[in-house]
Amino acid sequence: MNVVLLGPPGSGKGTQADYIQRKLGLIHISTGDLFRKHLGEGTELGSLARTFMDRGELVPDQVTVDMVRERLQEDDVLRGVLLDGFPRTVAQADALADLVAERSEQVDAVVLLEVDEDVLVDRLAGRGRADDNPETVRARLEVYREQTEPLVDYYSVRGTLRRVDGVGEIDEICNRIVEVLRAIDDPSPSPC
Numbered sequence: 001m002n003v004v005l006l007g008p009p010g011s012g013k014g015t016q017a018d019y020i021q022r023k024l025g026l027i028h029i030s031t032g033d034l035f036r037k038h039l040g041e042g043t044e045l046g047s048l049a050r051t052f053m054d055r056g057e058l059v060p061d062q063v064t065v066d067m068v069r070e071r072l073q074e075d076d077v078l079r080g081v082l083l084d085g086f087p088r089t090v091a092q093a094d095a096l097a098d099l100v101a102e103r104s105e106q107v108d109a110v111v112l113l114e115v116d117e118d119v120l121v122d123r124l125a126g127r128g129r130a131d132d133n134p135e136t137v138r139a140r141l142e143v144y145r146e147q148t149e150p151l152v153d154y155y156s157v158r159g160t161l162r163r164v165d166g167v168g169e170i171d172e173i174c175n176r177i178v179e180v181l182r183a184i185d186d187p188s189p190s191p192c
């Protein structure tokens with residue numbers, strides 16, 4: 001099963017992905033983590049990504065898609081992936097559809113973590129990550145609204161979007177997501 005976790009910065013995608021990957025045996029792929037790994041290793045891709053990350057902007061689609069394509073070629077992804085932070089644009093979503101189609105697979109579910117904006121700003125202020133200063137946070141929220149939010153419609157019309165309330169205890173939210181995903185994995189109707 002291939003799952004996308006969608007939601008604004010601070011909606012808890014990374015935290016939830018960690019829990020869910022263990023529960024469902026999916027491989028967690030976070031493009032933010034991949035970029036940070038490149039940054040830490042001082043690669044060329046890392047320094048390119050940094051210029052965008054520091055401003056709260058998106059790394060160009062081509063660069064991001066190439067990185068994801070490479071990651072999806074590794075053997076461990078055969079059981080399915082849990083994508084966190086990708087896709088973030090319609091072009092990336094189109095590219096992802098092609099990448100999974102190459103393996104005769106599809107994006108089975110897109111879980112949208114819904115969190116009010118004031119909760120997001122509070123959460124981001126408390127994280128202490130390098131790109132969590134108020135200016136970058138504002139830019140990232142704006143970028144989300146302009147470039148990533150259109151994916152809500154994109155996946156709605158394709159029937160794969162599942163809305164999940166992203167406010168509450170971590171366990172509680174995790175259970176909501178797992179419930180939604182199990183229903184997709186085993187769509188047999190429950191007896192009347």
Ligand code: AMP
Pocket residue numbers: 009031032033035052053054056057058059060064084085086087088092131140
């Ligand atoms: P994240 O850890 O998902 O919040 O990502 C941190 C930063 O990495 C973002 O603000 C972007 O600069 C960059 N990034 C992560 N994922 C993507 C993506 N799918 N497309 C473009 N840039 C990304």
